[in-house]
Amino acid sequence: MPLNCSSLAAKVPHILGQGRIYTPNYVGKFFCFFPCKRTYQNSSLQIVSLSKLNQSFTSSIMEDLKSLDLSSPQPEKYSKEMDIAVRAVQMACSLCQKVQDSMISKANSQVQAKDDNSLVTVADWSVQATVSWILSESLGNRNVSIVAEEDVRTLSKADKAGLLEAVVQTVNECLSEAPRFGLKAPQMFLTTAEVLEAISHCNSTGGPTGRFWALDPVDGTLGFVRGDQYAVALALIEDGEVVLGVLGCPNYPMRKEWLNYHHRYHRIISKLTPPTSESWDKGCVIYTRKGSGEAWMQPLLQGQKKLVWPNSARPVQVSSIDNPALATFCEPVEKANSSHSFTAGLAHSVGLRMQPLRVYSMVKYAAIARGDAEVFMKFARAGYKEKIWDHAAGVVIIEEAGGVVTDAGGRPLDFSKGMYLEGLDRGIIACAGAKLHDKIIKAVDASWNSSSL
Ligand SMILES: Nc1ncnc2c1ncn2[C@@H]1O[C@H](COP(=O)(O)OS(=O)(=O)O)[C@@H](OP(=O)(O)O)[C@H]1O
Numbered sequence: 083m084p085l086n087c088s089s090l091a092a093k094v095p096h097i098l099g100q101g102r103i104y105t106p107n108y109v110g111k112f113f114c115f116f117p118c119k120r121t122y123q124n125s126s127l128q129i130v131s132l133s134k135l136n137q138s139f140t141s142s143i144m145e146d147l148k149s150l151d152l153s154s155p156q157p158e159k160y161s162k163e164m165d166i167a168v169r170a171v172q173m174a175c176s177l178c179q180k181v182q183d184s185m186i187s188k189a190n191s192q193v194q195a196k197d198d199n200s201l202v203t204v205a206d207w208s209v210q211a212t213v214s215w216i217l218s219e220s221l222g223n224r225n226v227s228i229v230a231e232e233d234v235r236t237l238s239k240a241d242k243a244g245l246l247e248a249v250v251q252t253v254n255e256c257l258s259e260a261p262r263f264g265l266k267a268p269q270m271f272l273t274t275a276e277v278l279e280a281i282s283h284c285n286s287t288g289g290p291t292g293r294f295w296a297l298d299p300v301d302g303t304l305g306f307v308r309g310d311q312y313a314v315a316l317a318l319i320e321d322g323e324v325v326l327g328v329l330g331c332p333n334y335p336m337r338k339e340w341l342n343y344h345h346r347y348h349r350i351i352s353k354l355t356p357p358t359s360e361s362w363d364k365g366c367v368i369y370t371r372k373g374s375g376e377a378w379m380q381p382l383l384q385g386q387k388k389l390v391w392p393n394s395a396r397p398v399q400v401s402s403i404d405n406p407a408l409a410t411f412c413e414p415v416e417k418a419n420s421s422h423s424f425t426a427g428l429a430h431s432v433g434l435r436m437q438p439l440r441v442y443s444m445v446k447y448a449a450i451a452r453g454d455a456e457v458f459m460k461f462a463r464a465g466y467k468e469k470i471w472d473h474a475a476g477v478v479i480i481e482e483a484g485g486v487v488t489d490a491g492g493r494p495l496d497f498s499k500g501m502y503l504e505g506l507d508r509g510i511i512a513c514a515g516a517k518l519h520d521k522i523i524k525a526v527d528a529s530w531n532s533s534s535l
Pocket residue numbers: 200231298300301302303304305413414415416417418419420441442443444460462463466469472
């Protein structure tokens with residue numbers, strides 16, 4: 083039967099607006115279909131490539147098309163989950179921006195210290211409730227299992243009624259905007275009990291089998307309360323493997339200028355108040371599907387606009403720099419979270435000359451995936467166990483953008499052992515490419531015994 087554009091589009095729902103096509107051998111490449119002009123197999127179909135394709139590559143796609151069973155197209159795996167996750171993270175970022183703006187102008191009664199002295203805010207609980215509610219509503223409550231950072235212990239205390247009220251109001255304000263993000267809003271305001279239930283629903287402990295989400299509602303809470311960088315991180319893990327990663331970075335603009343800004347901020351004006359989010363330009367959401375070989379970035383939704391995607395997305399890729407002398411490395415801001423002295427020695431030994439880029443949160447993973455930095459290292463104190471939600475989304479995004487992430491022994495991070503990255507050897511190393519990664523791993527081994535870690 084001749085192929086023509088409209089019959090193909092009708093039969094292959096996975097030809098997306100942007101002109102992406104998924105064929106058996108070429109999944110997710112960037113093509114555009116235009117009707118007429120040239121004929122293909124008696125059809126009025128023309129394939130126009132938006133990337134630089136050679137003739138033989140184009141021909142092989144033609145072969146793929148011929149072999150496609152158009153009567154029973156295979157939808158892309160996890161496409162529904164990806165769609166919901168990106169929309170939910172966009173919504174969560176918008177919630178965080180509002181809370182962060184209001185915190186900068188108000189006294190911080192909305193920030194609480196947890197038992198381990200780390201911080202938690204109205205935004206952390208509100209994002210967890212919102213994302214949990216959206217996932218359950220969209221994918222079915224019974225199908226959705228979530229491992230997440232926060233719980234309701236503090237919020238349920240009698241003297242925290244004001245805090246709980248602020249969370250319930252923030253969640254309802256956010257959910258009322260769901261249609262702008264292409265999601266369904268609740269028919270009525272969620273009650274306090276429903277908000278607490280949504281937070282508590284995130285009680286999975288992960289593990290090696292089945293499917294669960296890993297959510298860090300606000301990663302880098304310290305950065306968040308300081309008006310600085312933070313991230314919303316959501317990953318889908320199936321049978322121990324991270325299969326989807328979505329990272330919202332509300333203060334990380336689509337364009338790279340922020341990096342220079344950051345350096346200036348830390349070197350020259352570090353004694354001044356951190357900038358408000360207006361002056362950072364607005365952020366981005368980066369996402370990927372395992373095995374796609376691609377990671378995508380879309381701008382954060384602004385003002386009263388409606389979310390249009392994937393039309394607004396563009397691909398991101400790691401940097402091609404493999405010479406340590408030219409590479410930028412990033413690490414946690416807090417010395418308590420990673421040894422700055424060990425990484426400084428290591429950087430010196432491999433010839434990393436650039437100043438370390440110290441950024442709160444999984445924005446560090448985003449910086450590597452976007453090609454804005456080349457190495458990320460984290461060496462927590464002995465005995466600290468890394469949690470899966472602090473890394474899952476970032477790891478898969480870097481890998482699909484072309485990078486490599488392992489522990490310091492060169493082994494992949496293991497997301498199958500529950501809520502912690504059990505068996506992690508010393509620390510985490512993410513690099514823009516295998517060559518650079520190899521050099522850093524060797525340097526860790528060489529430096530480790532002489533260090534006091
Ligand atoms: N002692 C210690 N060592 C290592 N890591 C710790 C430690 N304490 C906390 N955490 C976790 O670190 C998360 C923030 O990590 P970062 O790499 O972004 O650190 S930093 O904020 O830039 O300093 C942070 O995530 P959030 O709590 O979501 O902010 C914590 O999960």
